Amino acid sequence: MSDLTWERLRDLDCGAIRALGDTWKSYVEQQLAHTDRLRAEVIDGHLSAEHFESDTATRVREQIGMTADRYEDDLSDYASTRIATTLFEVADAFEKEQNELKELVPLIDQHQFDIEGPHHEYDVNLSGDLHRAILTLNPPQWLCDMCGVQKPDGFWDVDTIKVLFNGVDLYGTAIGLAGQYQDWLRAVMSRAHDADDEAAAALAEMRENPTELPPQLGATYDDLVDDYKQGVSEEVADEAKSIAEGTSGMSPEQVNQWWEGLSETERQALIEEHPEWVGPVDGIPTESRDTANRTLLDNQIDGLGVQIAAKEQALQGMDPDSDEYERAKEELDDLKQDEKDLAKLQGRITDDDGTPALAEGPEPKQPYYLLGFGTQDSGRAIVSVGDPDTADNVNTFVPGTTADLGSATGILNRVETMQSDAQLAAPGASNATVMWLGYDAPDTIVPEAMQERWADGASDDLERFTRGLDATGQPDTNHTLTGHSYGTTVIGHAATQDGVNADNLVFVASPGVGTDTASALGVDEDNVWSTTNSLDPIQLSPDVLHGANPADDDFGGNTYHSDTGAWNANNHSTYWDDTNMAGRETLADIATGQR
Amino acid sequence: MPRRPPPGPLWRKALASLASLPPVRSIVEHLMDNPPEPRYTQAEAYAPMEAAAAEAVAALPDFPGFKERIWSELPATSGGIDVPGFTIVEITYVFSLPDSGTPLVRETYVDVLREHWTSLGYTVTRDAVKEKAGRTDRSLVAIRPDGIALWYWAAGHTVLRVQSGPVTVSEPEAIEYVPPSGGVMPGGRYDKVARYFPGGIPADRDAVDPFDSPDSYEDDL
Structure with a gap:
């Protein structure tokens, strides 16, 4: 849980966070130039098959190529999507809330309220001075204006008596305003804590899941390289699963960058083979989600049909007066209702030929x-x-x-x-x-x-x-x-x-x-x-x-x-x-x- | 300066307290369980609604023809929640974009319909003008004694809308095709009632209204 206080948020240098994000972005661009050189000047240059033709040379070229691929993938997935985007997102979020604080805190001060309590549930209360001012029949001008009474300017004049009789209203008004400022402050800090926690989760998830490097050249290389290639080919699926299950720590913006970074073949394979990892995921483009969700809808309606048939079959073997039958019948009714509701939804959004309506x-x-x-x-x-x-x-x-x-x-x-x-x-x-x-x-x-x-x-x-x-x-x-x-x-x-x-x-x-x-x-x-x-x-x-x-x-x-x-x-x-x-x-x- | 005036009046809290009393709650729940009896079923509503649209069109001078007709529905509510088995039918006739922008359609027709509907004894419930950047919107609403509402709205597009009020939902096969008014071709691309007639819309019947459809639909969008 974020331990950000309102004072730290107020004083935070969001520009520095954003500048750090820019640094990572430019670092990515610099490093990509290195991998380009590695391919052009080493794999296709000095170490090309034209100069070195042997099994060992082939392995070396392959290993360097895989290392460059891995480096580029990591630059994209980690340095760019995770680190830089996280820094940009959290800087934007903090700055937005910081601007709210810059408006809110002076208002709290001007009205002689105090911010108290723990940082996850701040209170905005009347200050001792404000209490005293009301109790001594000398309320501040803003409070008199809000309550429609004249500010007393003499000892026991008519206005003072009016204030005396309006004491409850004065207190109620001041407390009401403090309550509004409290709501505002709590909302600002809740959103800031949420952004802080999300950024921490995105970075922690990266740290907890380091990627594998290609195997080192040597006696075991041939034994290990196939496993490595298999692992690489499964990475997209693993990441898609992790995103869909909400364990990746990635924001919808990061999901979108990840999706756009996939090849068309990878995207298509995910939609067709794992629509459940595409359809519900915020950050994946609408067209892709729609295609995946329509497949899921077809599958679920079909699956419910199978379950209903099985349940009806099972009911035939039960005693109609038994509790077991009653329970099974209720389950069957629920399944039928689900099937009916999903079919109704499907009928509405789909033409008779199966295309989107x-x-x-x-x-x-x-x-x-x-x-x-x-x-x-x-x-x-x-x-x-x-x-x-x-x-x-x-x-x-x-x-x-x-x-x-x-x-x-x-x-x-x-x-x-x-x-x-x-x-x-x-x-x-x-x-x-x-x-x-x-x-x-x-x-x-x-x-x-x-x-x-x-x-x-x-x-x-x-x-x-x-x-x-x-x-x-x-x-x-x-x-x-x-x-x-x-x-x-x-x-x-x-x-x-x-x-x-x-x-x-x-x-x-x-x-x-x-x-x-x-x-x-x-x-x-x-x-x-x-x-x-x-x-x-x-x-x-x-x-x-x-x-x-x-x-x-x-x-x-x-x-x-x-x-x-x-x-x-x-x-x-x-x-x-x-x-x-x-x-x-x-x-x-x-x-x-x-x- | 404070951002807000003081908290709201006490009467609202008093009414809220009243509303939470069991007898009041039971009245509310009774209303929720007993929606009012509608005048029409869904299937019965289309004919008088289309007749109302045709009657309005007949009153409009130099009528250029509508571009399209749309049949749609809204949830009907009772007791504050949507009630299964009830719906509100809404029929929309849309002028083409060029026609929507003419003074005849945006201003003259509002005046004509106001007088026409008033003379028929309809209750005009809305007659509003809204100034916007680059255009003036007008909105005229009249309710017939049978509860059917007519809404002439000159916004980006100008439309004539007819609403049924709450009606009981009919089986799709009970709904009969009613040809459109105002020059929209029955069963054509712009006759948007296909949801109710998956087997096809009769396309060989004349429109109720004798006005010709536009020669071309080019530049309508």
Whole structure:
């Protein structure tokens, strides 16, 4: 765990970290010149077959060639992808949070608050001076302004009496503001610690897995060289497996560099032979993930068919009144439900001829891309309408309570609507809209949606997904993260705990996003948007559950208007209905960078 | 200066406390389990919706023809959550990009439809103008007495949208093909209803509306 303190982060020289990354990059380029010379001047020059023709000479040339190959691979995998990129990424992450600190710490000082507590959970409390000022009826001007009272300037004048009667409000206001600064500080440090830990993991993984060198020339060379070559050929597969299993320590950006460094043959072999190491991995380009995931989907549906047949066979031999039968029957029903849900998803995104289907929408019609799926818990489904790797605007939608694999195609309708609205609002741009049901959503409003654990469980995955989109997409893509209901809580937790790569955050009908201030979200407050219609009962969510309503004035950021549906109905999910064109238009404008 | 005004009003906390009481919760849960009875089924909704689109088109002078028609759906909700078995049908007619930018389509048609829909007794629920860099967007929404909504939206493209409100989902085979209005060729490339007719769309029928389709779709995108 990172032991970075706010003071060390504030004083850190991020430029020095970045300069170190540059040094490693230039070192790689220098060293590649050496291996080029080795091949040109030694293998194909002085030691070429033209000058030396013997078995020994052949072995020497081969050994030098393998050593050069190994050196280049290590330069690429370690010096460039791991060390330099890690240094660049951590420098960027630290600098971003450092800039937040530069804004936040002076505010804390100005308001006479103190930062206290351990570095993993800082508190921002009222200082002794501020306590005294309030208790002696001499509150600071900023606090009087916030509470709407005149600052007393005489002994027991009218203003002093007003302050006396407003003492509770003064304290509450000061504590509330300190709480917002505390949320902000904790979010900054959480993201900085996350970046620190990720960088440490990437470097540690490199240290713990040194690569093998070619065997030395000598009596045992012939015995060892075949094993070495076999090992080299398996390295790509081993690395892909390690990345997919999350043990490589590599960030999505590093995964992307690794993928781009593979030969076309290696990439194709991984997609065909190990789609499970390609489909779910953030940082691998969308086209490749889609191909791999479609293969996995076919395989899983086929596999479920086999399991169902076997289970039905087994049931025939059981006593229908036994507990064993009951259990087996439940398992069978679950398998059938999974098969049905996956087939429904497959039917939606695939044409009858097996090719990827195009979503119904304005020209140009956009294909579906399958970026992930699963049947664990309530199920997972990540589908993009349009290619996020080539789009100018990418809007990722995170659904909320009751979202599951069975309802994924319904949610996809909503995603298509947002995509269609974006295309109509910005026909000159390319747009993609992603359904990110990459987490186990709460099944019930009471009690599951009242708990934070679903959002905490999703945080890291959503962070990686957004970083993956950033790595595979265009440099200037406008990324928006839109949540509905509990989906907003998921986004808020990811943004404050791990950080998300997004230009805009949109909270639709939020019960709270895990913080009381937009400042803590790590995204420019001007690009944080919230909407709650006036008849949506979600606004009654107590702050103690998921924090303040982001549509409240206190929260910061922006709000936009959404119209209500029927007055006597629950209006929590009417934001895309025919009663709320105003909200749809605004969301399309945000998602296409027109707000 | 402080970044934020003081915390929100107390009434919200009071209402929140009220909402957490068991009787209120049970009412909410009751509503969730008992969605309102829709006026149409999905299969029944397409015909009156298409008729509504055709009627709107008939009121528009010098109509240049739509470029495409799109049938789509949205989840229908009750009690604040998406309800299986219900959907909202949305039909979108899109003008070509050049036509979308003309004053006739962006301004005159808004005025004409406002007057036309009002004269028919429809309730205009939205009539908005939004200034943007390089263009002015307009949005006009009218609701018919039967709950069908008409939305004329002049944005990047200009569209006429018709929405059903919540309807019960129909089996795909129960959905009948309704030819498009406004010059879109039935069963053509721009008649985007293929999801409902995997066996093919009847392509030999005339459009409901007599307007000709454009001579060419070049430069439409």
